Every structure is written in C-alpha cells, then in structure tokens.
Amino acid sequence: MKIEELNAIRDKMKNQVTLRAEDPDSTKVLVAMGTCGIAAGARDVLTAFADGVAENNIEKVMVSQTGCIGNCQLEPIVEILEKGKDKVTYVNMNADKAKEVIEKHLIGGQVVSEYTI
Amino acid sequence: MYRSHVLICGGTGCTSSGSAAIEKALVSEIEKNGLKEEVQVVKTGCFGLCALGPIMIVYPEGTFYSMVKVEDIPEIVEEHLLKGRVVTRLVYQETVTDNGIKSLQDTAFYKKQNRVALRNCGVINPENIDEYIGEGGYQALAKVLTEMSPDDVIQTILDSGLRGRGGGGFPTGMKWKLARNIVKDADQKYVCCNADEGDPGAFMDRSVLEGDPHVVLEAMAIAGYAIGATQGYIYVRAEYPIAVERLEIAIKQAREYGLLGNNIFGTDFSFDIGLRLGAGAFVCGEETALMTSIEGNRGEPRPRPPFPAEKGLFQKPTILNNVETYANIPQIILNGSDWFASMGTEKSKGTKVFALGGKIHNTGLVEVPMGTTLRTVIEEIGGGIPNGKKFKAAQTGGPSGGCIPAEHMDIPIDYDNLISIGSMMGSGGLIVMDEDNCMVDIAKFFLEFTVDESCGKCTPCRIGTKRMYEMLDKITRGQGTLEDIDKLEELCYYIKQNSLCGLGQTAPNPVLSTLRYFRDEYVAHVVDKKCPAGVCKHLLSFEIDPEKCKGCTLCSRVCPAGAISGAVKTPHVIDKDKCLKCGACIEKCKFGAISKK
Numbered sequence: 001m002k003i004e005e006l007n008a009i010r011d012k013m014k015n016q017v018t019l020r021a022e023d024p025d026s027t028k029v030l031v032a033m034g035t036c037g038i039a040a041g042a043r044d045v046l047t048a049f050a051d052g053v054a055e056n057n058i059e060k061v062m063v064s065q066t067g068c069i070g071n072c073q074l075e076p077i078v079e080i081l082e083k084g085k086d087k088v089t090y091v092n093m094n095a096d097k098a099k100e101v102i103e104k105h106l107i108g109g110q111v112v113s114e115y116t117i
Numbered sequence: 118m119y120r121s122h123v124l125i126c127g128g129t130g131c132t133s134s135g136s137a138a139i140e141k142a143l144v145s146e147i148e149k150n151g152l153k154e155e156v157q158v159v160k161t162g163c164f165g166l167c168a169l170g171p172i173m174i175v176y177p178e179g180t181f182y183s184m185v186k187v188e189d190i191p192e193i194v195e196e197h198l199l200k201g202r203v204v205t206r207l208v209y210q211e212t213v214t215d216n217g218i219k220s221l222q223d224t225a226f227y228k229k230q231n232r233v234a235l236r237n238c239g240v241i242n243p244e245n246i247d248e249y250i251g252e253g254g255y256q257a258l259a260k261v262l263t264e265m266s267p268d269d270v271i272q273t274i275l276d277s278g279l280r281g282r283g284g285g286g287f288p289t290g291m292k293w294k295l296a297r298n299i300v301k302d303a304d305q306k307y308v309c310c311n312a313d314e315g316d317p318g319a320f321m322d323r324s325v326l327e328g329d330p331h332v333v334l335e336a337m338a339i340a341g342y343a344i345g346a347t348q349g350y351i352y353v354r355a356e357y358p359i360a361v362e363r364l365e366i367a368i369k370q371a372r373e374y375g376l377l378g379n380n381i382f383g384t385d386f387s388f389d390i391g392l393r394l395g396a397g398a399f400v401c402g403e404e405t406a407l408m409t410s411i412e413g414n415r416g417e418p419r420p421r422p423p424f425p426a427e428k429g430l431f432q433k434p435t436i437l438n439n440v441e442t443y444a445n446i447p448q449i450i451l452n453g454s455d456w457f458a459s460m461g462t463e464k465s466k467g468t469k470v471f472a473l474g475g476k477i478h479n480t481g482l483v484e485v486p487m488g489t490t491l492r493t494v495i496e497e498i499g500g501g502i503p504n505g506k507k508f509k510a511a512q513t514g515g516p517s518g519g520c521i522p523a524e525h526m527d528i529p530i531d532y533d534n535l536i537s538i539g540s541m542m543g544s545g546g547l548i549v550m551d552e553d554n555c556m557v558d559i560a561k562f563f564l565e566f567t568v569d570e571s572c573g574k575c576t577p578c579r580i581g582t583k584r585m586y587e588m589l590d591k592i593t594r595g596q597g598t599l600e601d602i603d604k605l606e607e608l609c610y611y612i613k614q615n616s617l618c619g620l621g622q623t624a625p626n627p628v629l630s631t632l633r634y635f636r637d638e639y640v641a642h643v644v645d646k647k648c649p650a651g652v653c654k655h656l657l658s659f660e661i662d663p664e665k666c667k668g669c670t671l672c673s674r675v676c677p678a679g680a681i682s683g684a685v686k687t688p689h690v691i692d693k694d695k696c697l698k699c700g701a702c703i704e705k706c707k708f709g710a711i712s713k714k
Contacts, residue, residue: 001374001375001376001382002382002383003259003263003382006250006255006256006259006382009247009250010250010251010253010254010256012247012251013247013248013251013252014251016119016122016248017240017241017248017252019119019176019177020122020124020176020177020240024220030201031201032201033199033200033201034200035200038199038200046120046155047120047154047155049120050118050119050120050155051118053118054118055118062177063120063177064120064121064177064178064201065200065201066201067200067201067202
C-alpha cells in the first residue's frame with residue numbers, strides 16, 4: 001500500500017465515521033417521519049437527502065428524522081436548522097425537490113423559498 | 118449511503134450481558150422494516166459505562182440506550198429508526214432532560230474524561246481496518262517512515278514525557294533509546310507488547326485490544342522503526358478470547374494492506390507481528406517471565422541485569438511496553454510531544470485509563486488527565502457509592518498496590534503521588550470500598566491471590582507470602598496477637614527487599630498500606646476480637662432481639678444449618694454452635710430483629 005492509497009481510504013471513510021461525531025455546529029436536516037409523513041412519501045425524501053449529502057461530500061450536515069410536526073396536510077415536511085439562522089421549513093417535498101434544496105440551500109446557501117411554508 | 122449508524126458494544130462486559138443476541142435481533146428487525154440500505158449496525162468496543170450494558174448508541178442523533186433487552190428491539194427499530202421518535206423509556210436516564218435528550222458527552226460520566234488511549238473505543242468497528250484508517254489510523258506510521266528518522270521518533274516520545282502505563286512508570290522514550298543504542302551490532306531486535314493483564318478488577322488493556330486493536334499494531338511498528346526491529350510479539354492472555362480474535366483479524370487485515378510485512382509504504386522498513394497466548398499465570402505479566410514464556414519455556418522471571426534493552430527475548434535487545442502505552446504513541450506522533458505534555462502533572466504527562474469497580478455506581482472504564490483527584494473520579498465520574506454508604510478507601514494497582522484512604526481523596530493522581538502515599542499507579546484497576554469492607558480481609562484476599570500466583574522460583578516470595586497469608590488468616594479468625602502484627606510487618610519488608618521479581622517485591626504492599634492507614638482495624642481483630650466492618654465470620658456473632666422478633670418462623674425455615682429454633686409467635690433463638698454465619702436469616706427477617714456483631 002502507498003500513502004496515497006491510505007489517504008484515499010481515509011477520505012472515503014470520513015463521511016462514515018464523522019456521522020458518529022456529535023458536532024453541535026453542524027446543520028441539521030430533519031425529515032418529519034410521523035405516520036402522515038411516511039404515508040406522504042417522506043422515506044424517499046429522507047434517502048434523497050442522505051444520499052445527496054454523501055454524494056456531494058457536504059461536510060457538517062446531519063440528516064435525521066423527527067416526528068409529526070402537526071401540519072399533516074403539508075407532508076412530507078423537512079426542517080433545516082442552521083446554527084445562528086432561522087429555521088427553514090420546506091413542505092410538500094419529494095425526492096426531486098430534495099435534490100434542488102441540497103444544491104441551492106445546503107451547498108449554495110440560498111433558501112429555496114418557493115418550497116417553504 | 119447509510120443515514121444512521123447503530124453502534125452496539127461488543128466488549129466483554131456487554132457481550133456477557135447479551136449484546137450478541139441484541140445485534141442479531143436488530144439486524145433482522147431492520148431488514149424486516151426495509152431499512153437495510155439506510156441503517157448500518159456496527160459492533161464496536163467498550164464505551165466505558167459497563168454497569169449499564171448492553172449499550173447501544175444511535176447516530177447521528179447520538180441517542181444512548183442502556184440495559185437494552187432483545188424484547189425492546191422491535192420498538193426501537195419501529196419508533197426510532199423508522200419514525201424518528203426516541204424511545205425515552207429506554208434511554209440512559211441521565212441524558213433525559215425537560216428539553217429533550219442531551220448529548221452523552223455532557224453527562225457526568227463523560228464530561229470530565231479525556232479520551233486519548235480510548236479515543237476509538239466505542240466509536241469504530243474494531244474488525245474493520247477501513248474504519249480505523251478513517252479515523253486517521255496508520256497516518257502516524259506513514260509520517261515516521263517518510264518524514265522522521267528513528268532518533269526523531271525517540272526524541273518525540275522522550276519529549277512527550279510518556280511513562281509506562283503498565284504500572285512501573287518508566288519513561289517510554291528512555292526505554293526505546295536504550296534498546297536502540299546499547300547494543301550496536303545486534304542482528305535482530307524485538308518489540309513486545311505486554312497484554313497479559315492480570316490484576317483482579319483490571320480491564321483497561323482488554324478494552325483497548327477489543328475496541329481498537331490496530332492502534333497497538335501501528336504503535337508497535339513505529340517502535341520497531343525507532344529501535345531497529347523487524348519482528349514484534351503480542352503476549353495476550355488466553356482468557357481474553359474476544360481480544361485474541363480481534364487481534365488475529367487486525368493482523369490479517371494489516372498484512373493484506375501491506376501495513377505489516379515487507380517494505381511498508383514502499384520504504385525499506387519491514388515489520389511483522391506474531392501473537393503469543395498466555396496460559397493464565399499472573400507472573401507472566403512480569404517482563405522477564407513474559408519473555409521466557411514467549412521463548413517457549415516455563416514462565417519464570419530471571420534476575421536483572423541484564424535488562425531487556427540489552428539481552429531480552431532470545432537474548433536479543435528487546436523493548437516491552439504495555440497496551441495502553443502503545444495506544445498513546447500514534448497520537449503523540451501526529452499531534453506532537455507538546456500536545457501530550459500539556460496534559461497531566463509535572464512528572465506524569467497525558468491521561469490514564471482506570472477500570473472502576475467495587476462499590477461504585479458507574480462500574481466501567483474511564484480515562485482522565487493525570488492529576489485528576491480521586492474524588493473527581495469516584496464522586497463525579499463514578500457517580501459515588503451506592504446505597505448511601507460511606508467511602509472508606511480505594512485500592513489501586515491490584516495485588517501490587519495499596520489503598521488510598523478517604524483522607525487522601527483530594528491528592529492529584531499521578532505516579533509519584535501514589536507512591537508517596539504507599540500505593541502505586543499499577544495498571545489502572547481502581548476498586549472502591551465502603552464501610553462494609555474489612556481492610557484485613559482485603560489484604561488477605563490479595564495475599565491469597567499472590568500465594569496462588571507466586572511462581573516458586575525464589576524463597577522470599579514462595580514461602581514468605583504463604584507465611585503472611587497464614588498470619589492474616591490467624592488474625593481474621595481472632596487468634597492473632599499484637600506480636601503477630603509486628604512480625605507480619607517485619608516479614609513484609611523482608612519480602613520486598615529480597616524477592617527476585619516485581620511480583621514478590623510488591624506482594625506485601627496491600628498489607629503495608631492497610632497497616633499504615635487502618636492499623637486500628639488490625640488491632641480490633643486482635644485485641645477486641647471484633648471485625649469492625651462485620652466481614653470476618655469467625656468474629657461475628659448473630660443474635661435475635663427478642664423485643665423485635667415476632668416469631669414468624671421465616672428465619673428458622675431459611676437457616677441451612679437448622680441453628681434457629683423457637684415456637685410460632687414467640688421470639689426465636691440462634692444456637693451459636695450450629696450457626697454458619699451465612700447471613701441468610703438477616704436477609705429474610707422483615708422486622709430487622711437479627712443483628713451481627
């Protein structure tokens with residue numbers, strides 16, 4: 001093994017192991033996964049976010065679930081909590097919209113206001 | 118891509134409380150709920166909070182489930198992993214607050230800890246080398262092989278102030294320097310790892326081996342480069358089957374990646390490691406006995422000098438370090454000696470892992486900076502003594518160490534302070550004792566262990582410890598005299614000065630330190646014929662208070678010796694000749710009518 005190969009494994013595994021480091025500064029993407037959310041297709045949204053974050057190597061973002069928020073008719077709902085900023089709530093989400101949010105919001109830093117509440 | 122990781126402790130503590138069955142149930146339940154592609158189950162090493170096992174942590178939230186049962190798994194998977202609702206009922210209650218669940222790092226147990234040697238334990242899967250590499254593993258080896266000369270490596274370790282974590286506290290860098298320089302023309306040198314952790318109540322090294330085996334391999338390769346050795350041996354006790362298995366897997370994976378073997382990272386440095394299993398003799402933790410055992414001979418110590426740095430394994434220059442010592446090495450190389458030396462006290466740098474056991478809430482593994490007080494370790498991290506009892510003493514260093522009484526609870530723990538109060542760091546076993554522990558009985562327990570484990574090669578240890586045990590036994594039977602206590606003390610010094618190896622030289626320590634701090638207890642056994650803590654059976658007398666006894670007959674029914682008699686609804690009486698002093702009656706009596714004095 002060469003040192004470059006060692007570094008390649010380290011970088012590949014980085015996403016894996018950083019998932020286990022609790023970083024209070026990281027941005028949280030919370031997908032509402034109550035019965036209503038799941039019925040409306042929240043699972044696809046959740047996997048879209050998880051895969052998208054990994055594919056784009058976005059650091060300091062944690063994708064997790066939360067329970068029913070109360071606006072069941074607007075599910076799937078996704079909340080994005082960024083340190084020092086107001087909470088952003090996206091409604092009526094699907095996998096394609098999720099990809100857009102990843103690109104524009106998580107990477108680009110611009111809230112996709114057409115999908116917000 | 119997994120969005121969530123479920124970590125299950127696969128250390129010995131949690132395995133014995135059933136974590137393997139939980140892992141199985143979890144995997145099948147996750148599959149049933151169609152989460153196989155999203156949730157990864159990872160078996161890790163010890164998290165440290167062994168008292169709460171089996172332990173499970175769900176990331177990225179960091180939810181800490183404790184004392185998990187197989188029956189709880191469907192609920193956790195459906196509620197938490199599927200719907201994202203934490204099962205609060207099963208969460209470690211200290212993390213539950215009014216505002217939700219707080220991070221584990223903020224609990225009293227973890228807050229004051231500083232994990233260097235244990236940094237990967239409970240974080241990575243020890244059976245997957247990629248996870249170790251993902252945490253920066255083998256980067257230190259790469260650095261020394263490409264950027265540092267062997268002398269640079271030794272100087273870095275010297276500057277860090279790292280001292281041997283096996284108990285002796287010899288400066289590690291000095292050991293390496295001697296092995297590098299003392300014999301100039303050696304055709305072979307060896308790097309050995311002492312993983313023969315034998316102190317009763319100590320399990321620090323086991324947890325490192327089980328939770329992070331690659332760190333030991335990496336550090337040994339670094340040591341090999343520093344002293345000029347190409348072969349290493351890990352001497353691990355066969356009583357640690359999980360550690361042995363994970364070491365075997367780790368060595369295999371490291372060889373496959375070329376991190377052990379010839380021309381590591383394309384340099385001209387080659388190094389390989391072999392495993393040797395110990396057969397359970399305590400004396401084989403002593404360095405010369407350990408090497409004799411690796412050579413295939415009966416594990417007996419031999420006189421020093423010559424020291425191993427000159428003539429060690431197979432008569433070749435050898436270094437022997439303990440597991441925890443090695444676990445610090447890669448971090449020192451990567452972060453620098455100043456980083457390491459910034460932790461700890463003036464003469465004891467870095468951190469120390471302790472295995473907390475005995476009368477304490479949070480039984481488990483803790484790593485704190487050197488210089489932390491015993492009070493912090495016991496009261497804050499350990500959660501104090503259960504059942505509202507009073508702290509009496511803590512035993513450190515196992516059969517070679519001594520006790521620290523309550524009056525010394527506020528001294529900073531480091532090598533030199535512990536020696537000055539008559540104990541020693543030892544490998545890190547910390548057994549907490551409360552008012553119900555008899556100090557003479559504790560000393561007797563350790564002497565019994567030493568008598569069993571003395572290899573028999575030298576007379577002071579073989580016969581001396583036996584005579585000490587007999588005297589202690591006589592005292593706990595109430596047959597001792599004040600003269601016996603003096604003789605016992607004299608014999609202690611004789612054995613210390615004349616034994617061949619560390620086992621005998623330190624065997625009297627438990628007696629000497631209990632005599633130093635609890636002489637009054639010895640005197641009470643001899644003069645008053647009483648055991649103040651109520652432990653030594655021969656000095657106890659069980660009595661029923663006729664005022665309190667309601668004559669329920671329960672005690673006479675549970676007494677295995679038929680020593681209790683009396684008619685229904687009249688006070689019962691214990692026949693002291695028949696009484697075995699087992700205490701079964703006290704446990705059963707609902708009226709608190711039976712006492713032992």
